[in-house]
Amino acid sequence: MDPEAAKLMGKLIGAGIACIGMGGAGVGVGVIFGNYLSGALRNPAAAASQFSNLIFGFAVTEALGIFSLVIAFLLLYAV
Amino acid sequence: MAEQPIEPIHQFRINNLFDIGTFGGNGTPGSGTHLAFTNSALFMVLTVGLIMAFLILGSSRRAIVPTRMQLMTEMSYEFIANMVRNTAGTEGMKFFPMVFSLFMFILVANLFGMFPYFFTVTSHIIVTAMMALLVFFTVIIYGVYKNGLRFLKLFVPSGIPWPVLIAVVPIEIISFLSRPLSHSLRLFGNILAGHIVLKVFGGMVVALLGAGAWGIIAIAPFGMAVALTGLEFLVAALQAFVFAVLTCVYLHDAIHPGH
Numbered sequence: 627m628d629p630e631a632a633k634l635m636g637k638l639i640g641a642g643i644a645c646i647g648m649g650g651a652g653v654g655v656g657v658i659f660g661n662y663l664s665g666a667l668r669n670p671a672a673a674a675s676q677f678s679n680l681i682f683g684f685a686v687t688e689a690l691g692i693f694s695l696v697i698a699f700l701l702l703y704a705v
Numbered sequence: 706m707a708e709q710p711i712e713p714i715h716q717f718r719i720n721n722l723f724d725i726g727t728f729g730g731n732g733t734p735g736s737g738t739h740l741a742f743t744n745s746a747l748f749m750v751l752t753v754g755l756i757m758a759f760l761i762l763g764s765s766r767r768a769i770v771p772t773r774m775q776l777m778t779e780m781s782y783e784f785i786a787n788m789v790r791n792t793a794g795t796e797g798m799k800f801f802p803m804v805f806s807l808f809m810f811i812l813v814a815n816l817f818g819m820f821p822y823f824f825t826v827t828s829h830i831i832v833t834a835m836m837a838l839l840v841f842f843t844v845i846i847y848g849v850y851k852n853g854l855r856f857l858k859l860f861v862p863s864g865i866p867w868p869v870l871i872a873v874v875p876i877e878i879i880s881f882l883s884r885p886l887s888h889s890l891r892l893f894g895n896i897l898a899g900h901i902v903l904k905v906f907g908g909m910v911v912a913l914l915g916a917g918a919w920g921i922i923a924i925a926p927f928g929m930a931v932a933l934t935g936l937e938f939l940v941a942a943l944q945a946f947v948f949a950v951l952t953c954v955y956l957h958d959a960i961h962p963g964h
Contacts, residue, residue, distance in 0.1 A: 681950055
Protein backbone atom coordinates (compact mmCIF):
# COMPACT_ATOMS: atom_id res chain seq x y z
CA MET A 627 0.00 0.00 0.00
CA ASP A 628 1.46 3.34 -0.93
CA PRO A 629 1.79 6.04 1.76
CA GLU A 630 -0.74 8.43 0.20
CA ALA A 631 -3.49 5.81 0.15
CA ALA A 632 -2.65 4.81 3.72
CA LYS A 633 -2.85 8.46 4.80
CA LEU A 634 -6.24 8.88 3.10
CA MET A 635 -7.49 5.67 4.70
CA GLY A 636 -6.32 6.82 8.12
CA LYS A 637 -8.00 10.21 7.67
CA LEU A 638 -11.33 8.70 6.69
CA ILE A 639 -11.31 6.05 9.43
CA GLY A 640 -10.27 8.64 12.00
CA ALA A 641 -13.05 11.01 10.96
CA GLY A 642 -15.55 8.17 11.27
CA ILE A 643 -14.30 7.24 14.73
CA ALA A 644 -14.41 10.90 15.83
CA CYS A 645 -18.11 11.02 14.97
CA ILE A 646 -18.85 8.32 17.58
CA GLY A 647 -18.46 11.07 20.18
CA MET A 648 -21.59 12.74 18.86
CA GLY A 649 -23.60 9.76 20.11
CA GLY A 650 -22.77 10.77 23.68
CA ALA A 651 -23.94 14.32 23.04
CA GLY A 652 -27.13 12.87 21.55
CA VAL A 653 -27.79 10.89 24.73
CA GLY A 654 -27.12 14.00 26.82
CA VAL A 655 -29.47 16.23 24.81
CA GLY A 656 -32.14 13.51 25.00
CA VAL A 657 -31.81 13.34 28.79
CA ILE A 658 -32.13 17.13 29.06
CA PHE A 659 -35.24 17.43 26.91
CA GLY A 660 -36.81 14.27 28.36
CA ASN A 661 -36.36 15.45 31.93
CA TYR A 662 -37.63 18.93 31.04
CA LEU A 663 -40.72 17.39 29.48
CA SER A 664 -41.46 15.12 32.44
CA GLY A 665 -40.92 18.03 34.82
CA ALA A 666 -43.10 20.30 32.68
CA LEU A 667 -45.92 17.74 32.67
CA ARG A 668 -45.82 17.47 36.45
CA ASN A 669 -45.81 21.23 36.98
CA PRO A 670 -46.87 23.05 33.80
CA ALA A 671 -47.06 26.41 35.57
CA ALA A 672 -43.31 26.44 36.23
CA ALA A 673 -42.32 25.18 32.79
CA ALA A 674 -42.11 28.54 31.00
CA SER A 675 -39.77 30.03 33.62
CA GLN A 676 -37.25 27.22 33.09
CA PHE A 677 -37.09 27.55 29.31
CA SER A 678 -33.85 29.53 29.24
CA ASN A 679 -32.29 27.02 31.67
CA LEU A 680 -33.33 24.29 29.23
CA ILE A 681 -31.69 26.09 26.32
CA PHE A 682 -28.56 26.73 28.40
CA GLY A 683 -28.22 23.05 29.31
CA PHE A 684 -28.91 22.03 25.73
CA ALA A 685 -26.23 24.42 24.43
CA VAL A 686 -23.57 23.31 26.92
CA THR A 687 -24.23 19.62 26.19
CA GLU A 688 -24.41 20.07 22.46
CA ALA A 689 -21.03 21.83 22.40
CA LEU A 690 -19.31 18.53 23.25
CA GLY A 691 -20.87 16.88 20.22
CA ILE A 692 -19.80 19.82 18.08
CA PHE A 693 -16.22 19.36 19.33
CA SER A 694 -16.09 15.82 17.96
CA LEU A 695 -17.63 17.04 14.71
CA VAL A 696 -14.93 19.70 14.44
CA ILE A 697 -12.26 17.01 14.97
CA ALA A 698 -13.81 15.00 12.13
CA PHE A 699 -13.77 18.07 9.84
CA LEU A 700 -10.18 18.83 10.77
CA LEU A 701 -9.18 15.28 9.85
CA LEU A 702 -11.08 15.40 6.56
CA TYR A 703 -10.12 18.84 5.28
CA ALA A 704 -7.19 20.22 7.27
CA VAL A 705 -4.76 17.29 7.78
CA MET B 706 -13.41 15.28 -0.45
CA ALA B 707 -11.52 17.16 -3.08
CA GLU B 708 -11.72 14.31 -5.62
CA GLN B 709 -15.51 14.34 -5.79
CA PRO B 710 -17.22 16.50 -8.42
CA ILE B 711 -19.71 18.02 -5.95
CA GLU B 712 -17.65 19.57 -3.21
CA PRO B 713 -19.68 20.31 -0.06
CA ILE B 714 -17.26 22.92 1.31
CA HIS B 715 -17.05 24.92 -1.91
CA GLN B 716 -19.84 27.17 -0.59
CA PHE B 717 -17.60 28.50 2.20
CA ARG B 718 -14.89 29.83 -0.13
CA ILE B 719 -13.98 33.49 0.31
CA ASN B 720 -13.58 35.47 -2.91
CA ASN B 721 -12.09 38.94 -3.23
CA LEU B 722 -14.67 41.17 -4.86
CA PHE B 723 -12.29 44.12 -5.23
CA ASP B 724 -8.86 44.78 -3.81
CA ILE B 725 -8.17 47.71 -1.51
CA GLY B 726 -4.40 47.35 -1.44
CA THR B 727 -1.44 46.07 0.52
CA PHE B 728 -0.35 47.90 3.66
CA GLY B 729 2.98 47.59 5.44
CA GLY B 730 5.52 44.96 4.49
CA ASN B 731 8.87 45.46 2.80
CA GLY B 732 7.82 45.32 -0.84
CA THR B 733 8.48 41.63 -1.46
CA PRO B 734 5.43 39.60 -2.56
CA GLY B 735 3.55 38.01 0.32
CA SER B 736 4.65 40.52 2.97
CA GLY B 737 2.41 43.10 4.60
CA THR B 738 -1.35 43.03 5.13
CA HIS B 739 -3.45 42.50 2.05
CA LEU B 740 -6.88 44.08 2.37
CA ALA B 741 -9.75 43.25 0.05
CA PHE B 742 -13.53 43.59 0.07
CA THR B 743 -14.66 39.95 0.11
CA ASN B 744 -18.03 38.26 -0.30
CA SER B 745 -17.96 37.72 3.48
CA ALA B 746 -17.63 41.47 4.04
CA LEU B 747 -20.40 42.12 1.51
CA PHE B 748 -22.82 39.89 3.39
CA MET B 749 -21.86 41.44 6.73
CA VAL B 750 -22.66 44.88 5.29
CA LEU B 751 -25.95 43.56 3.88
CA THR B 752 -26.81 42.00 7.27
CA VAL B 753 -26.16 45.23 9.16
CA GLY B 754 -28.03 47.24 6.52
CA LEU B 755 -31.07 44.97 6.76
CA ILE B 756 -31.12 45.16 10.57
CA MET B 757 -30.85 48.96 10.47
CA ALA B 758 -33.62 49.22 7.88
CA PHE B 759 -35.81 46.89 9.95
CA LEU B 760 -35.30 48.81 13.19
CA ILE B 761 -35.46 52.32 11.71
CA LEU B 762 -38.54 51.60 9.58
CA GLY B 763 -40.21 49.84 12.50
CA SER B 764 -39.63 52.58 15.04
CA SER B 765 -39.89 55.69 12.85
CA ARG B 766 -43.65 56.20 13.31
CA ARG B 767 -44.27 55.37 16.93
CA ALA B 768 -48.03 54.90 16.83
CA ILE B 769 -50.18 53.92 19.81
CA VAL B 770 -51.79 51.28 17.63
CA PRO B 771 -48.71 49.70 16.07
CA THR B 772 -48.42 48.66 12.47
CA ARG B 773 -47.18 45.16 11.73
CA MET B 774 -43.66 46.43 11.15
CA GLN B 775 -43.60 48.30 14.45
CA LEU B 776 -45.03 45.24 16.21
CA MET B 777 -42.22 43.04 14.90
CA THR B 778 -39.58 45.54 16.00
CA GLU B 779 -41.10 45.86 19.46
CA MET B 780 -41.42 42.08 19.78
CA SER B 781 -37.75 41.52 18.99
CA TYR B 782 -36.83 44.23 21.52
CA GLU B 783 -39.10 42.86 24.25
CA PHE B 784 -37.98 39.28 23.64
CA ILE B 785 -34.30 40.07 24.22
CA ALA B 786 -35.01 42.57 27.01
CA ASN B 787 -36.99 39.95 28.98
CA MET B 788 -34.27 37.38 28.37
CA VAL B 789 -31.54 39.74 29.65
CA ARG B 790 -33.62 40.66 32.71
CA ASN B 791 -34.33 37.02 33.58
CA THR B 792 -30.83 35.68 32.96
CA ALA B 793 -28.39 38.49 33.83
CA GLY B 794 -30.61 40.38 36.29
CA THR B 795 -31.77 44.01 36.20
CA GLU B 796 -28.18 45.23 36.50
CA GLY B 797 -27.41 43.37 33.29
CA MET B 798 -29.70 45.70 31.33
CA LYS B 799 -26.78 48.09 30.77
CA PHE B 800 -25.43 45.38 28.45
CA PHE B 801 -28.71 45.11 26.59
CA PRO B 802 -27.43 46.98 23.47
CA MET B 803 -24.53 44.55 23.12
CA VAL B 804 -26.68 41.44 23.56
CA PHE B 805 -29.35 42.77 21.20
CA SER B 806 -26.76 43.65 18.53
CA LEU B 807 -25.13 40.21 18.78
CA PHE B 808 -28.49 38.44 18.63
CA MET B 809 -29.79 40.39 15.65
CA PHE B 810 -26.51 40.11 13.74
CA ILE B 811 -26.28 36.33 14.22
CA LEU B 812 -29.97 35.77 13.51
CA VAL B 813 -30.04 37.80 10.30
CA ALA B 814 -26.66 36.42 9.13
CA ASN B 815 -27.86 32.84 9.72
CA LEU B 816 -31.16 33.44 7.93
CA PHE B 817 -29.36 35.18 5.04
CA GLY B 818 -27.24 32.07 4.66
CA MET B 819 -30.33 29.94 4.05
CA PHE B 820 -30.89 31.53 0.62
CA PRO B 821 -29.32 29.44 -2.17
CA TYR B 822 -25.99 30.84 -3.44
CA PHE B 823 -25.79 33.24 -0.50
CA PHE B 824 -22.73 33.31 1.70
CA THR B 825 -23.12 32.43 5.40
CA VAL B 826 -21.05 34.83 7.48
CA THR B 827 -21.31 32.81 10.70
CA SER B 828 -19.93 29.64 9.06
CA HIS B 829 -16.42 31.09 9.46
CA ILE B 830 -14.71 30.61 12.80
CA ILE B 831 -12.96 33.98 12.57
CA VAL B 832 -16.32 35.78 12.76
CA THR B 833 -17.74 33.72 15.63
CA ALA B 834 -14.41 33.75 17.50
CA MET B 835 -14.29 37.56 17.37
CA MET B 836 -17.80 37.79 18.82
CA ALA B 837 -17.00 35.21 21.52
CA LEU B 838 -13.75 36.99 22.46
CA LEU B 839 -15.64 40.30 22.65
CA VAL B 840 -17.98 38.74 25.22
CA PHE B 841 -15.09 37.05 27.06
CA PHE B 842 -13.06 40.26 27.48
CA THR B 843 -16.17 42.27 28.32
CA VAL B 844 -16.83 39.83 31.17
CA ILE B 845 -13.24 40.02 32.46
CA ILE B 846 -12.88 43.79 32.17
CA TYR B 847 -16.30 44.65 33.61
CA GLY B 848 -15.94 41.99 36.33
CA VAL B 849 -12.59 43.36 37.50
CA TYR B 850 -13.77 46.98 37.15
CA LYS B 851 -16.92 46.38 39.19
CA ASN B 852 -15.73 43.83 41.79
CA GLY B 853 -11.96 44.26 41.90
CA LEU B 854 -10.22 41.23 43.33
CA ARG B 855 -13.58 39.82 44.48
CA PHE B 856 -14.02 38.81 40.84
CA LEU B 857 -11.68 35.88 41.63
CA LYS B 858 -14.43 34.46 43.88
CA LEU B 859 -15.85 33.23 40.56
CA PHE B 860 -13.29 30.43 40.74
CA VAL B 861 -13.96 29.52 44.39
CA PRO B 862 -17.45 28.11 44.92
CA SER B 863 -18.73 28.86 48.43
CA GLY B 864 -19.68 26.17 50.93
CA ILE B 865 -17.08 23.64 49.85
CA PRO B 866 -14.45 22.19 52.26
CA TRP B 867 -10.91 23.28 51.44
CA PRO B 868 -9.50 19.84 50.44
CA VAL B 869 -12.07 19.69 47.65
CA LEU B 870 -11.19 23.24 46.57
CA ILE B 871 -7.72 22.04 45.51
CA ALA B 872 -9.41 20.02 42.80
CA VAL B 873 -12.32 22.39 42.08
CA VAL B 874 -10.42 25.66 41.57
CA PRO B 875 -8.29 24.43 38.62
CA ILE B 876 -11.41 22.94 37.03
CA GLU B 877 -13.26 26.25 37.41
CA ILE B 878 -10.32 28.16 35.89
CA ILE B 879 -10.08 25.76 32.94
CA SER B 880 -13.83 25.90 32.35
CA PHE B 881 -13.70 29.73 32.45
CA LEU B 882 -10.82 29.86 29.96
CA SER B 883 -12.48 27.41 27.58
CA ARG B 884 -15.64 29.55 27.39
CA PRO B 885 -14.72 31.55 24.28
CA LEU B 886 -13.68 28.30 22.57
CA SER B 887 -16.99 26.53 23.16
CA HIS B 888 -18.99 29.76 22.67
CA SER B 889 -17.56 30.30 19.19
CA LEU B 890 -17.30 26.66 18.10
CA ARG B 891 -20.95 25.99 18.93
CA LEU B 892 -22.30 28.57 16.50
CA PHE B 893 -19.62 27.85 13.87
CA GLY B 894 -20.05 24.04 14.10
CA ASN B 895 -23.83 24.11 13.92
CA ILE B 896 -23.98 26.37 10.89
CA LEU B 897 -21.09 24.67 9.08
CA ALA B 898 -22.45 21.15 9.70
CA GLY B 899 -25.98 22.12 8.68
CA HIS B 900 -24.87 23.65 5.39
CA ILE B 901 -22.58 20.71 4.58
CA VAL B 902 -25.39 18.23 5.25
CA LEU B 903 -27.71 20.18 2.95
CA LYS B 904 -25.09 20.11 0.18
CA VAL B 905 -24.42 16.36 0.71
CA PHE B 906 -28.11 15.53 0.29
CA GLY B 907 -28.33 17.83 -2.72
CA GLY B 908 -25.35 16.01 -4.21
CA MET B 909 -27.07 12.66 -3.61
CA VAL B 910 -30.10 13.82 -5.62
CA VAL B 911 -27.87 14.78 -8.56
CA ALA B 912 -25.90 11.53 -8.38
CA LEU B 913 -29.04 9.36 -8.26
CA LEU B 914 -30.72 11.24 -11.14
CA GLY B 915 -27.84 10.11 -13.32
CA ALA B 916 -28.53 6.44 -12.52
CA GLY B 917 -31.12 5.80 -15.25
CA ALA B 918 -34.38 4.10 -14.27
CA TRP B 919 -33.27 3.91 -10.64
CA GLY B 920 -33.29 7.70 -10.60
CA ILE B 921 -36.82 7.54 -9.16
CA ILE B 922 -35.35 6.88 -5.69
CA ALA B 923 -33.78 10.35 -5.86
CA ILE B 924 -37.09 11.48 -4.34
CA ALA B 925 -35.89 10.16 -0.95
CA PRO B 926 -32.81 12.41 -0.51
CA PHE B 927 -34.79 15.27 -2.08
CA GLY B 928 -37.48 14.97 0.62
CA MET B 929 -34.72 14.76 3.21
CA ALA B 930 -33.13 17.97 1.86
CA VAL B 931 -36.49 19.77 2.13
CA ALA B 932 -36.95 18.56 5.71
CA LEU B 933 -33.40 19.53 6.63
CA THR B 934 -33.92 23.02 5.21
CA GLY B 935 -36.78 23.42 7.68
CA LEU B 936 -34.55 22.14 10.48
CA GLU B 937 -31.83 24.60 9.48
CA PHE B 938 -34.23 27.53 9.88
CA LEU B 939 -34.91 26.28 13.42
CA VAL B 940 -31.18 25.90 14.09
CA ALA B 941 -30.48 29.40 12.70
CA ALA B 942 -32.89 31.02 15.15
CA LEU B 943 -32.01 28.69 18.04
CA GLN B 944 -28.26 29.25 17.78
CA ALA B 945 -28.70 33.03 17.72
CA PHE B 946 -30.82 32.72 20.90
CA VAL B 947 -28.30 30.31 22.50
CA PHE B 948 -25.44 32.74 21.80
CA ALA B 949 -27.43 35.56 23.43
CA VAL B 950 -28.43 33.42 26.46
CA LEU B 951 -24.84 32.32 27.05
CA THR B 952 -23.67 35.93 26.76
CA CYS B 953 -26.16 36.86 29.48
CA VAL B 954 -25.09 33.93 31.68
CA TYR B 955 -21.45 34.99 31.40
CA LEU B 956 -22.36 38.62 32.11
CA HIS B 957 -24.24 37.46 35.20
CA ASP B 958 -20.95 36.00 36.43
CA ALA B 959 -19.23 39.33 35.88
CA ILE B 960 -21.91 41.22 37.85
CA HIS B 961 -22.32 38.65 40.68
CA PRO B 962 -19.07 36.65 40.88
CA GLY B 963 -19.96 34.72 44.07
CA HIS B 964 -21.75 31.43 43.52
